[in-house]
Amino acid sequence: MKRRNSKWLTLALLPPLAFSGCAGGLALAPVASIAVTGATKAAQASRPISESEEYYLGRAVAARIFSQYTLSRNTRLNHYVNEVGQTVARKSNRPQTFRGYHFGVLDTDELNAFACPGGLILITRGLVQTCESEDQLAAVLAHEVAHIAHRDGVNSVSKARWSEVLTAMGTQAVRQYGGVAGNLISLFEGSIDDVFKTMVVNGYSREAEFAADQEAVVTLQKAGYDPQALSQVLEKMMARQKDNAGGIFKTHPPTSVRLAKVKTTAPCASPPTANNRRQRFKEEVG
Ligand SMILES: [Zn+2]
Structure with a gap:
C-alpha cells in the first residue's frame, strides 16, 4: 500500500520551481533546493x-482518495458543483490558495465530502443528491471550504x-x-x-467541525445564499443517517448536535431562494 x-x-x-527546472535534474535538483x-x-x-x-x-x-473512489464522469455535474464551490470559496475567509480551489464529484451513493489540503474538495454524488437546492449544496461546500481555510488538514x-x-x-x-x-x-x-x-x-476534532459549520453559515450569507441552508441540509442528512452509518457520519460529530449548534447561530431571517438557482439545481442534479 x-x-x-x-x-x-x-x-x-x-x-x-522543480517543474520549471532543467530536464534530467528532476530527481536531484529539487531536493537539493529545498535542502539549502x-x-x-x-x-x-x-x-x-x-x-x-x-x-x-x-x-x-487526493491520490489515496482516488484509489478508493472514482471521479464522476458527469461533466455537467462536476462543472456545476465547481461553479457553486468557486462562488462560496471566493466569499470565504481564505479566498485564495497556492493553486486555487477545485471541486469534484465522487461517483458513489455514500454520503461524504473531503477537503484535501490546498483546496481540492471532493463531494460524493450521494451527498449532492441529498441536497434539495443549490443553497444546500453551497452549504455543504462552504463547510468543506472552511476546513481548508482553517487548515484543519x-x-x-x-x-x-x-x-x-x-x-x-x-x-x-x-x-x-x-x-x-x-x-x-x-x-x-x-x-x-x-x-x-x-x-x-478518524475525523477532525469536534471543535474543528463546529467551527467549520459556523464559518459556513457566515460564508453562505456573504455569498448571497440562504444561511439557513446548512440547517436544512443537516436535517436531510439526519433523515438519511439510519441507512448510511459510515461516510460523513463516522468522521463528524452527531448530526443532531451539529444541527442544534447551527440553529443557535444562523441568522433567523432567511432570504428567499432565487428561482433561477432553484431551477438550475433541478436541471443539473434532478
Ligand atoms: Zn467537516
Whole structure:
C-alpha cells in the first residue's frame, strides 16, 4: 500500500520551481533546493507547513482518495458543483490558495465530502443528491471550504513528524538523492498518513467541525445564499443517517448536535431562494 504511492510521492515532494527546472535534474535538483534554504536547522524545524507544501500534501491525500473512489464522469455535474464551490470559496475567509480551489464529484451513493489540503474538495454524488437546492449544496461546500481555510488538514500532521521532515530537508546530505531523500520520502509519506487518517478514518476534532459549520453559515450569507441552508441540509442528512452509518457520519460529530449548534447561530431571517438557482439545481442534479 505504501510503496504503491512512492512514485507519486517523489513528485509530491518537489516544490513548484522543480517543474520549471532543467530536464534530467528532476530527481536531484529539487531536493537539493529545498535542502539549502539558508535558514538554520533549528529555525527550519519549527516553521509551519508552507502553502506549496500544503498543496502537494493535498494532492497526495487526493491520490489515496482516488484509489478508493472514482471521479464522476458527469461533466455537467462536476462543472456545476465547481461553479457553486468557486462562488462560496471566493466569499470565504481564505479566498485564495497556492493553486486555487477545485471541486469534484465522487461517483458513489455514500454520503461524504473531503477537503484535501490546498483546496481540492471532493463531494460524493450521494451527498449532492441529498441536497434539495443549490443553497444546500453551497452549504455543504462552504463547510468543506472552511476546513481548508482553517487548515484543519495540514494541522493534523503531527508536530513531531513535521519537525522530522524539516530536519531531513535541512540536512546537507539530502543532496545525495537516495540517501536522506529516501528517508524524506518515507517521512513525507507519514505526513500524508496523518492527514488521510484524520480526514477519512478518524475525523477532525469536534471543535474543528463546529467551527467549520459556523464559518459556513457566515460564508453562505456573504455569498448571497440562504444561511439557513446548512440547517436544512443537516436535517436531510439526519433523515438519511439510519441507512448510511459510515461516510460523513463516522468522521463528524452527531448530526443532531451539529444541527442544534447551527440553529443557535444562523441568522433567523432567511432570504428567499432565487428561482433561477432553484431551477438550475433541478436541471443539473434532478
Ligand atoms: Zn467537516
